[in-house]
Amino acid sequence: MKSQYLNFLMVTICLVITPVRVHAEDLLVFMYGSGSVERYDADGKHLGTFISRLLHGWEGQRMDRRRIVYNCLDGSRGIVYNCGMTITQSNKRQTELASTHSRLTLADNVVERIRNEIISGVLAPGTMLAEIPTAQRLEVSRVPVREAFRELEHDGLLVFEANGRCHVQTLTARDFDEIYNVRLMLETESFRLAALNHSEPDLKALRNNIRQMERARSLNRMTLLDIEFHDQVMEMSRQSRLIHLWGVMRSQVRLFTATLQREISSMITNVRDVSVEAHVKCVSGIESRDPDLARQCAIEHLGPWSKWLKTTRPEGGAV
Numbered sequence: 001m002k003s004q005y006l007n008f009l010m011v012t013i014c015l016v017i018t019p020v021r022v023h024a025e026d027l028l029v030f031m032y033g034s035g036s037v038e039r040y041d042a043d044g045k046h047l048g049t050f051i052s053r054l055l056h057g058w059e060g061q062r063m064d065r066r067r068i069v070y071n072c073l074d075g076s077r078g079i080v081y082n083c084g085m086t087i088t089q090s091n092k093r094q095t096e097l098a099s100t101h102s103r104l105t106l107a108d109n110v111v112e113r114i115r116n117e118i119i120s121g122v123l124a125p126g127t128m129l130a131e132i133p134t135a136q137r138l139e140v141s142r143v144p145v146r147e148a149f150r151e152l153e154h155d156g157l158l159v160f161e162a163n164g165r166c167h168v169q170t171l172t173a174r175d176f177d178e179i180y181n182v183r184l185m186l187e188t189e190s191f192r193l194a195a196l197n198h199s200e201p202d203l204k205a206l207r208n209n210i211r212q213m214e215r216a217r218s219l220n221r222m223t224l225l226d227i228e229f230h231d232q233v234m235e236m237s238r239q240s241r242l243i244h245l246w247g248v249m250r251s252q253v254r255l256f257t258a259t260l261q262r263e264i265s266s267m268i269t270n271v272r273d274v275s276v277e278a279h280v281k282c283v284s285g286i287e288s289r290d291p292d293l294a295r296q297c298a299i300e301h302l303g304p305w306s307k308w309l310k311t312t313r314p315e316g317g318a319v
Helices: 001-018 101-121 133-137 144-152 171-196 200-215 219-236 241-265 270-286 293-311
Strands: 027-028 035-041 046-051 059-063 067-071 077-083 085-087 095-096 158-160 167-169
Touching: 101 133, 101 144, 101 241, 133 144, 144 158, 171 219, 171 241, 171 270, 171 293, 200 219, 200 270, 219 241, 219 270, 241 270, 241 293, 270 293
Parallel strands: 027 077
Antiparallel strands: 027 035, 035 046, 059 067, 067 077, 085 095, 158 167
16 A cells, blocks of 8 residues: 555656646647646647646736637747636636536537648538537537537638538638738737837747747648747737737638648748748847838738739639
8 A cells, every 4th residue: 555655656746847848739628627738739639638737837818718828838839728727827826617617628629629620621611510420520429519510600610501501611712802801900900019019038939930830841730830920929919809809810810821821832832931931021020119110011921812812813802
């Protein structure tokens, strides 16, 4: 009995003193009541279970009602789904939420897995989805799948027909045009405000993102880092309502970006290099603390999307 207790104590000590390093593209889901964190990669693959206190560098900037942006020891950043517990910036204290949130933990995991499948193209536009086959494929019950479908419909990634059938959103030329225009409005303002409000750690985080993009080995990874870069600039605006509006559009912006990057990568081989160079210029514009220059950098950075839409989808009316 004593030896068993000593073995348990040694394992516990090892866990406590060993920090967990997470990466910006990982999804972390708090498990209600247990104090553990489930970690998934960008494709929804389960990477392990960790004790939440081993994750360091939490930041309390909220992107919406259930997401928290985090900074990690290695400088990477990402999104934590705040379902079973919450982290406060001042004391990094974990507070259990109401027991009704325990069901949301699994639902949010399902949401992210399906969202990533849609954005990566695994679930192609127009693909029909049904609760039972999806639940069986993801090895969950129908309840979290039903909740995930509704949330993804709200995000603009799924469409419910009048007869109740559900399919993956097919973006029309007009849809691409509207997403581009909304993104342009939001990001020109976020770049302008970031030039005025940024800190040195903010710039460090952007440069770390660029270094990760330089090492990206897949288009999906590069797309995630691309969106994360713009997430960071949005946070640097220090404008909560602007950040909220970005959160509303974020899934559609991700789908927009991933779709067009796949198209462009089929024609040119240096998509990553082009993105890296553009982001370096954006950082320089923000660092200048000149709001007009930073705003112009955003326009020049997003402009190629408009040109591509004019060429590939002229009926959308891109400007």
